[in-house]
Amino acid sequence: MSVQQKYRIQGVDCSVCAVRIQDAIAALDGVGSAQIDLLNNKMEIVTDHAIDRNLGELIADTVRKAEPGATLQSLDASTSTGSESLEKKNRLQALIVPLRIVLSLASLLAALSTSNPFALGFFLLSYLFAGYDVVYRAIRNMVRGNLFDENFLMTIATVGAFAIGEYAEAVAVMAFYQVGEYFQDLAVSRSRASISKLMDIKPVSATVIRDGAQFTLAPEELVVGDTLLVRPGEKIPVDATVLSGSSSLDTKALTGESLPRNVGPGDALISGCVNGSGVLHARATNRYIDSTVATILRLVEESGLRKAKTERFITRFAKYYTPIVVLLAAMIAVLPPLFGPDPFSMWLYRALVFLVISCPCALVISVPLGFFGGIGGLAKMGVLVKGGNYIQALARTGTIVFDKTGTLTHGRFSVTHVDIRPGMSYDAQEILMLASAVETHSTHPIAKAISEACTDTVTAAENIQEVPGRGISGSSHGKTIRVGTEVYLREVVADPFDFPTSSAGPSVVVAVDDTVVGRIRLADTTKREAIPMVGSLKKLGIVDLVMLSGDTNSSVSHTANELGIGEFYGQLLPQDKIARMEQLLEKKQTNSTVVFVGDGVNDAPVLARADVGISMGAMGSDAAVEASDIVIMTDDLSRIPAAIGHARKTVTIVTQNIVFALAIKGVVMALGAVGIATMWLAVFADTGVALLAVLNSLRALKHD
Structure with a gap:
């Protein structure tokens, strides 16, 4: 069994x-894989067994050897110190870098206005102010055999410029490179801050009442059963149930909903929501680590580790790209002078221009930042995505498969009619009592509707046996009671029976011993946003819509026709749904995906089998979060086309960055190779492209 360990790096x-x-x-x-999320400074390692002290030390030593100065801290330990130290370091850098640039430019001006021999000294001083850290990292990596990165490119280019007497250009290239890096880091930091602010839902403290006394504790110290006091304006510390008091909850941070949700005694409180104007007393139903807020934060933090194919390609591309451009630059510098009349210094200068513009920063920063921003933008809508790979898959949606009950319909059934079989001595209430006796402990929506419709006191049946998706049986007062679909009852009861066809909703047949005594008809209403949602999907070009359900064919047909869904299948058992999903996956077009939308609990196998599994109304459901690739925190179906639209926007932004960066670099590389572009143009093009790509990526944070 594999074990995942997460670190801050x-x-x-x-x-x-x-x-x-x-x-x-x-x-x-013993290590299966390792994945680093640079934007969030996190690393995930998958091992064959728990990481012991020896393996932990070996991993830390391997990191230090591969990248001197890198540090690891287990996220199982307290990570606030690491996060705070990183923030302090970033704030210090934000002050030091501008100061270095100012000193560098001041020294450059002094060099340009000073006659020899002091000019060279000022040029060197200016160069060191601007790029001592770049040169240091390049030399350090070269000593360890790690030649090819942006530090190496900039060092070779600027040292080469010094070698041919282009002192001012060498200093300017390094200075403007640092300016570009500074603004890139600033943009990335703001992106992180935006998402951190967005996910600022973790409660800082909780007030708990124990033995009549009030204590202020950290949410992690609470235990199930604790009595909580939640004042107006405070965040719900853990999932809980209201004992007394009434108020309204601000759920916007979790669901994207602007309207508050009213709560009173018996209602569930979801951790991370903000209490409104009332004082609430509540009983904790989950520990903090198992609560909704902790699950959401963990999901968002880990999303950067699940990279999109484009993101993984760009990362690998950069590994091979840099050695290739260095080789090309060397060929530009060496081959033409050997076979032509032009001097070596001219072609060396062109090769240096080639190196400056070839730096891959615009790609390796903006692509992951684009997907990171897309995840943040969707989170603002109450849509949680487990990684950039699912954004890319969602953008290529070709077919959407819906569960019916609880997804397209409210899933809140009500009994509309009881059909009494002719010749039976039972009345409607007695048939409801029989059905309720075996259904009383079931959590199925139909079972709940039958129990609610029965007004008499019912004694629960014994020896309950359930056949998922088909029926249930039990014994009461010496009689065997069976409740289930017509198909199931025909299989287990020898008594032939027939009822008029009902298309308005599902129905169950009730039998006592081997005699069918009646049928209970129920109705479920379609969600009001279902029809507009189908229309929005078709406007997006997604016309392959499918419905899978365990309900009767007539009920499924009725809902499908109402919504305009052309392909539908009813009376499906869980294994039948998986089989249908397999068929749809086989039929899908190249570069398109099949998405399944369900409730995240009852449809877990199908959610897992689909290219992308989306669970609806998952606020407070850990099972839904675990089973799905994308979690929509509310029951609002309009979030589905909105999420697909935002995923497409994100992928478009990433594609724009790649095309724009490669096109500009390709043009300037060509101009540099033929002697038209200068190092000034190269550094402006390089830093400008990188900065514009980063700023473009930040658009993914905003949803339409």
Whole structure:
């Protein structure tokens, strides 16, 4: 059985370095894989067994050897210190880098206005102010045999410029490279801050009443059964049930809903929501680690580790791209002078221009940032995505398969009529009592509706046996009671029976011993946003809509026709739904995906089998979060086309960044190779493209 261990990793700032660390750790005995999320400074390691002290030390040593200065801290330990130290470091860098640039430019101006021999000294001083850290990292990596990264490119380009006497350009290239890096880091930090603010739902403290006294504790210290006091404006610390008091809850941070939700005694409180104007006393029903707020935070934090195919490709691409451009630059510098009349210094200058513009920063930063922003934008809508890979898959949706009950319909059944079989001595209430006796402990929506319709006191049946999706039986007062679908009752009861066809909703047949005594008809209403949702999907070009349900064919047909869904299947058992999903997956078009939308609990196998599994109305349901790839926290079906639209927007932004960066770099590379572009143009193009790509990625944070 594989074990996942998560770490905070600091001191790694390039994708090539991250790939190097991942490969080195993955090569260790007992380690299956390693994945680094640079934007969130996290690493996930999958091992064959729990990481003991020896393996832990070996992993830490491997990281230090692969990237000197990198540090690891287990996320199982307290991580606030690591996070705070990282923030302090970022704030310090935000002050130091501008100061270095100012000193560098001041020294450059002094060099340009000073005659020899002091000019060269000022040029060197200016260069060191601007890029001492870049040069240091390049030399450190070269000593360890890790040549090819952006530090190496910039060092070779600027040192080469010094070598041919282009002092001012060497200093300017390094200075403007640092300016570009500074603004890129600033944009990335703001992106992180936006998502951190978005996910600022963790309660800081909780007031608990024990033995009549009030205590202020951390949410992690609460236990199930604790009595909580939640004042106006405070966050619900853990999932709980209201004991007394009434109020309204602000659920916007979790669901994206602006309207508050009213709660009173007996209602569930979801952790992370903000209490309104009333004082509530509640009983904790979950520990913090198992509560909704902790589950959501864990999901968002881990989303960066599940990378999209494009993201993984760009990371690997950067590993091979840099050595290739260095080789091309070397060929530009060496081959033309050997076979032509032009001097070596001219072609060396062109090769240096080629190196400056070839830096892959625009790609390796903006692509993951685009997917990260897309995840944040969807989270604002109350749609939680487990990784960039699911955003990319959602954007390619070709077929959407819906569960019916609880997804397209409210899933709240009510008994509309009881059909008494001719010749039977039972009345309607007695048939409801019989059915309720075996259904009383079932959580199925139909069972709940039957129990609610029965007004008399019912004694629960014994020896309950349930056939999922078909029926249930039990014994009461010496009689065997069976309740289930017509198909199921025809199989288990020898008594032939017949009832008029009902298309308005599902129905169950009731039998006592081997005699069918009646039928209970129920109705479920379609959600009001279901029809507009289907229309929105078709506007997006998604016309392959399918409905799978365990309800009767007539009931499923009725709902499908009402919504305009052309392909539907009823009377399906759980294994039948999986079989249908397999068929749909086989029929799907190339580069398209099949999405399943369900409740996240009863449809877990189908959710797992689909290319993308979406669970609806999952607020407070850990099972839904675990079973799904995408979790929509409310029952609002309009979030489905909105999520697909935002996923497409995110992928478009990422594609724009890739095309824009490669096109500009390709043009300037060509101009540099033929002597038209200068190093000034190259550095402006490189930093400008990177900065514009990062800023474009931030658009993914905003949803339409």
